[in-house]
Amino acid sequence: MSTLTIENVFSDYQGQVILNGLNLTLQQGEIVALLGPSGCGKTTLLRAIAGLQPISQGTIKINGDALSSDNVFIPSEQRGVGMIFQDYALFPHLTVADNILFGVKGLNKIERQARLDEMLELVKLAGLSQRYPHELSGGQQQRVSIARALAYQPQLLLLDEPFSNIDAQVRNEMMLEIRNILKQRNVSAVFVTHSKDEAFVFADKLALFKEGSIIQHGLAEELYAHPNDRYVAEFLGAGNYLPVTVNSCMEVSSPIGVLQSSASINYPVDYQGQLLLRPQQVELVADEQGLAVIVERRFLGTVCHYWVKVEEHCLEVRSQLLQLSPGQKVNLFAPAHPLVIF
Ligand SMILES: Nc1ncnc2c1ncn2[C@@H]1O[C@H](COP(=O)(O)OP(=O)(O)OP(=O)(O)O)[C@@H](O)[C@H]1O
Known part of the structure; x- marks a missing residue:
């Protein structure tokens, strides 16, 4: 009871x-x-x-x-x-x-x-x-x-x-x-x-x-x-919201590339929505040809907080890579997880 x-x-x-x-x-x-x-x-x-x-x-x-x-x-x-x-x-x-x-x-x-x-x-x-x-x-x-x-x-x-x-x-x-x-x-x-x-x-x-x-x-x-x-x-924490288009029940297209979902997406193909990516769900890789650029860095001890610009979007990323600096080109990835789309 x-x-x-x-x-x-x-x-x-x-x-x-x-x-x-x-x-x-x-x-x-x-x-x-x-x-x-x-x-x-x-x-x-x-x-x-x-x-x-x-x-x-x-x-x-x-x-x-x-x-x-x-x-x-x-x-x-x-x-x-x-x-x-x-x-x-x-x-x-x-x-x-x-x-x-x-x-x-x-x-x-x-x-x-x-x-x-x-x-x-x-x-x-x-x-x-x-x-x-x-x-x-x-x-x-x-x-x-x-x-x-x-x-x-x-x-x-x-x-x-x-x-x-x-x-x-x-x-x-x-x-x-x-x-x-x-x-x-x-x-x-x-x-x-x-x-x-x-x-x-x-x-x-x-x-x-x-x-x-x-x-x-x-x-x-x-x-x-x-x-x-x-x-x-x-309310429950920092997040980035990126415009996405649903390609299939397991995949979306976004400004940081095609992303996979590890759980079925409950929207039809071609649905356009906002994808939630928490700062720790985004990974950074230094790349001179990268499509994104670091605009701000804050050192927090074991992690760094970066603000990264891609197209007109600015993403907050929490990373264990501590040596990246503002102005540096990078690429962004979001490993497959159950994508949250609004
Ligand atoms: N005695 C009262 N007479 C009239 N309105 C009241 C009274 N007590 C609360 N309210 C109103 O009721 C609403 C909810 O108030 P409540 O105290 O439940 O909010 P709360 O979520 O606990 O807020 P807080 O976190 O600020 O304590 C508010 O708009 C408040 O102005």
Whole structure:
């Protein structure tokens, strides 16, 4: 059974549609990132799941039980959902121990202590239980907020941009640490972010938002390699878009020559479209008679980023060939792969 099921969910603010018929399912233990630019409705969906935002149509279920639908509205505190916010939302006048145990009900004193010890160990804060939030670093405060959400043993954890206040240098490490904790406990989670890099590190699946709709959702690798829309392709990383004409179900003609696809192309012969080539999918070969010329080079350590002009097109290429220089003639190749054409 899915942990979370979102079926045809609509929501509005004063008649303005914010969520426009969303569908999404999440299996037990999966982490999904709601990804998209500012204002596209990610937080509104998170709030709707938490019971903090009404929906006007559709159904939200957890473990098969309806929480929001035409005739059901379960209050937030009865949903079994934990939330972690960007600003941690710790109680400043409570110690770490009291913050962590705040939502834990129905345990005796010994059980409460055992739950606290377990959580402190899980988030590596043993020994700090009597400190107050202002006596902790940002990362430690974030770990307290995780421990507080997990101490309550939620069926589902909701995280709203939880890493945006964490120093970039420790952010990746922190994301992996929290991801490991969730995986260790088999906790399902929905994570809001506008950063594809955070989504790739933290989530198993992505749901890409555009103006209140989910344009595509699935495994991160699947969306990156097979975006079904140029918006998805652009959001998930740099790419070159070259005009191509389909020659056959396995071949196209392009400004850098004839390219082979290793999967069938779903367009008819003579179809003219735009081919997506990620910078690492293009290879360079130095050639004095080459049809392309290097116009810019940026050294990045193990690879170089080149901008290469061919006809009127300028392509971004990431290459392990480090010695090419601006002005040099080259040829470009794209080894056979499943071509993505829009
Ligand atoms: N309380 C409110 N009243 C009216 N409109 C609102 C309210 N909260 C959000 N909105 C509008 O709903 C839309 C979606 O907002 P939401 O916060 O869900 O976006 P988001 O994708 O989470 O953005 P961000 O990444 O900036 O947090 C925006 O156009 C916003 O202006």
